Amino acid sequence: MAAQRTTSVAPFKPRFMPLMLTATLAAGVVSRSSSLSTAAALVLLYAVTVPSYVIYWSWIYPYYISPLRHVPTVPGNPLYGQMFEILENEVGVCQREWHKRHGPIVRYFFPLGTERLSIADDDALKQMTIKNPYNYPKPLGARKWMTRILGEGILLAEGNAHVHQRKALTPGFSIGSIRTLAPIFWRKSFLMAKLWDQEIGRSKDKKTGTFEVLEWLNRTTLDIICEAGFGTEVNSLENPETPLREAYRKVFVFDTLSRLMHGLQTLFPLTKYIPAKMNRDMEASRGIILGSATKIIKEKQATANPADKDILSLLVRDNLKLQAAGEAGLSFETMRDQVMTFLGAGHDTTATGVTWTLHLLSKHLGVQCKLREEIRKHYPFLFDRERRENFDISTIDPDHLPYLDNVCRESLRYIPPIPMTVRELVEDDKLGDYVVPKGTTILVYSNAINRLPEYWGPTADEFDPDRWDRLPDSYTTNAFMTFLQGPRGCIGRKFAETEMKILLCVLLSQFTFARDESVQDPEELKMWRLVLRPRDGVQLKVTKLIFLFLLVLNFNIMT
Numbered sequence: 001m002a003a004q005r006t007t008s009v010a011p012f013k014p015r016f017m018p019l020m021l022t023a024t025l026a027a028g029v030v031s032r033s034s035s036l037s038t039a040a041a042l043v044l045l046y047a048v049t050v051p052s053y054v055i056y057w058s059w060i061y062p063y064y065i066s067p068l069r070h071v072p073t074v075p076g077n078p079l080y081g082q083m084f085e086i087l088e089n090e091v092g093v094c095q096r097e098w099h100k101r102h103g104p105i106v107r108y109f110f111p112l113g114t115e116r117l118s119i120a121d122d123d124a125l126k127q128m129t130i131k132n133p134y135n136y137p138k139p140l141g142a143r144k145w146m147t148r149i150l151g152e153g154i155l156l157a158e159g160n161a162h163v164h165q166r167k168a169l170t171p172g173f174s175i176g177s178i179r180t181l182a183p184i185f186w187r188k189s190f191l192m193a194k195l196w197d198q199e200i201g202r203s204k205d206k207k208t209g210t211f212e213v214l215e216w217l218n219r220t221t222l223d224i225i226c227e228a229g230f231g232t233e234v235n236s237l238e239n240p241e242t243p244l245r246e247a248y249r250k251v252f253v254f255d256t257l258s259r260l261m262h263g264l265q266t267l268f269p270l271t272k273y274i275p276a277k278m279n280r281d282m283e284a285s286r287g288i289i290l291g292s293a294t295k296i297i298k299e300k301q302a303t304a305n306p307a308d309k310d311i312l313s314l315l316v317r318d319n320l321k322l323q324a325a326g327e328a329g330l331s332f333e334t335m336r337d338q339v340m341t342f343l344g345a346g347h348d349t350t351a352t353g354v355t356w357t358l359h360l361l362s363k364h365l366g367v368q369c370k371l372r373e374e375i376r377k378h379y380p381f382l383f384d385r386e387r388r389e390n391f392d393i394s395t396i397d398p399d400h401l402p403y404l405d406n407v408c409r410e411s412l413r414y415i416p417p418i419p420m421t422v423r424e425l426v427e428d429d430k431l432g433d434y435v436v437p438k439g440t441t442i443l444v445y446s447n448a449i450n451r452l453p454e455y456w457g458p459t460a461d462e463f464d465p466d467r468w469d470r471l472p473d474s475y476t477t478n479a480f481m482t483f484l485q486g487p488r489g490c491i492g493r494k495f496a497e498t499e500m501k502i503l504l505c506v507l508l509s510q511f512t513f514a515r516d517e518s519v520q521d522p523e524e525l526k527m528w529r530l531v532l533r534p535r536d537g538v539q540l541k542v543t544k545l546i547f548l549f550l551l552v553l554n555f556n557i558m559t
């Protein structure tokens with residue numbers, strides 16, 4: 001299709017309040033110049049204005065005036081748009097179907113013909129994420145909503161401020177830096193496994209425990225980001241009630257009212273002042289997170305030790321160097337907000353990713369066995385308590401396990417912990433064949449793109465780690481949007497991947513995982529708030545591996 005152009009004349013976009021004000025003033029004029037009373041004139045003018053407004057925005061603007069009218073559009077009633085379908089379904093699933101039916105760039109509606117574009121087109125994604133990323137900032141409403149808990153760190157910075165912060169933070173996330181931090185990942189993973197071992201020890205048969213794993217993994221990844229990221233020991237693993245963990249627990253409450261309030265706040269930021277429980281909890285959580293971040297950064301600045309390897313130490317040292325060279329460097333508030341960002345972005349995401357992986361392994365026992373055998377082949381000592389306690393863990397690089405790599409990638413493709421991201425154009429731009437005007441809201445759904453047959457072939461909807469060894473010709477880098485791409489993509493990707501692999505090596509070498517059939521499949525209960533989580537967590541049957549060994553050994557001896 002030929003490229004569409006925006007018209008040089010700005011399209012007519014009446015706004016509700018000014019329109020009603022005009023109607024009210026007109027009612028005054030009409031009542032004075034006719035026999036109608038003011039009330040009757042008001043009723044008459046409102047009766048004409050409101051339906052005209054609704055008809056214009058729902059049926060005239062979207063189809064005859066909007067510069068986006070040529071973009072393939074999801075059929076439906078623009079009066080309420082696809083809102084109900086979106087609310088009823090898992091985030092990204094409607095968009096996945098729409099892309100399959102209508103192509104890689106689709107338009108759909110929120111009420112009153114409010115337009116949204118969902119982008120899955122390879123070139124358009126390149127344009128947004130790599131060629132022109134700063135033309136696509138996060139919309140103000142979304143930013144304000146996220147700032148409350150994540151601070152105004154790198155995730156929410158835009159333009160030059162983002163370039164500056166990204167440059168300052170990148171060295172802390174280099175492969176070399178992550179390698180230096182890996183022993184912390186191992187230590188915390190072993191600690192969690194030890195605590196699981198104790199938990200199972202308290203079960204009836206002392207072999208199998210049935211418990212919810214997401215909360216455990218959240219505590220482990222929180223402890224890891226605090227120590228590896230900031231050199232701070234939180235130990236929420238052994239102290240589950242630690243206020244910082246409690247603060248994040250409250251942020252992710254999924255009762256209906258909280259979900260409604262969160263949704264409202266992205267549209268109307270002032271609703272954060274409504275004295276509802278959710279707002280009180282959010283404020284309390286914010287206070288704790290902000291307080292912890294302030295304490296961390298103050299301690300770090302006071303004791304900048306050249307031997308410290310954590311990410312924040314690198315940042316503080318770099319910043320001091322910049323300031324010594326007469327450059328501005330990062331302010332105290334910016335550094336504090338980076339800590340808030342890393343706390344928020346850096347633990348729940350990975351915990352959710354590992355949790356979904358364990359869930360998928362519990363459903364695909366063949367994959368679980370194959371993965372365990374690979375770990376055993378490369379790192380046999382992990383399966384032996386005495387040997388693993390005496391092994392120099394810093395020499396192990398889990399990147400050398402190809403099947404582990406496949407399993408992690410496939411799990412993150414199949415259920416992306418961050419299922420979507422939203423952007424708003426600052427200036428007109430061309431996406432695919434369409435000129436998209438500034439102000440358009442655009443969504444990139446990893447939970448749609450990651451499973452499109454156009455990129456992944458007919459098995460796109462299956463969990464199959466082996467696919468990574470035989471990717472179809474239609475695959476492109478942008479078909480895997482779990483970490484986004486380009487300068488706004490996840491800076492912590494290597495950190496998360498290494499952490500995930502180490503956790504899986506430790507867990508699979510000590511336990512087996514089976515579905516707890518007494519609870520509903522968590523995949524049917526996905527809930528989204530920044531992260532796509534299982535609503536009630538993931539409850540698994542966790543069996544100590546040593547007992548299975550003995551069982552197999554016994555069986556072999558007897559037969």
Ligand code: HEM
Pocket residue numbers: 154155156166225229341342345346347349350353416417418420421422481482483484487488489490491492493495496
């Ligand atoms: C499996 C785990 C993770 C996933 C799936 C993930 C995914 C993402 C995605 C999709 C974005 C882009 C968000 C947007 O712009 O809307 C992002 C950004 C970011 N992530 Fe991650 N992330 C993970 C782990 C981590 C970890 C462990 C850290 C820190 C240690 C981290 C730190 C960040 C930061 C700071 C940004 C903002 C980058 C920027 O705007 O320049 N993430 N992540």
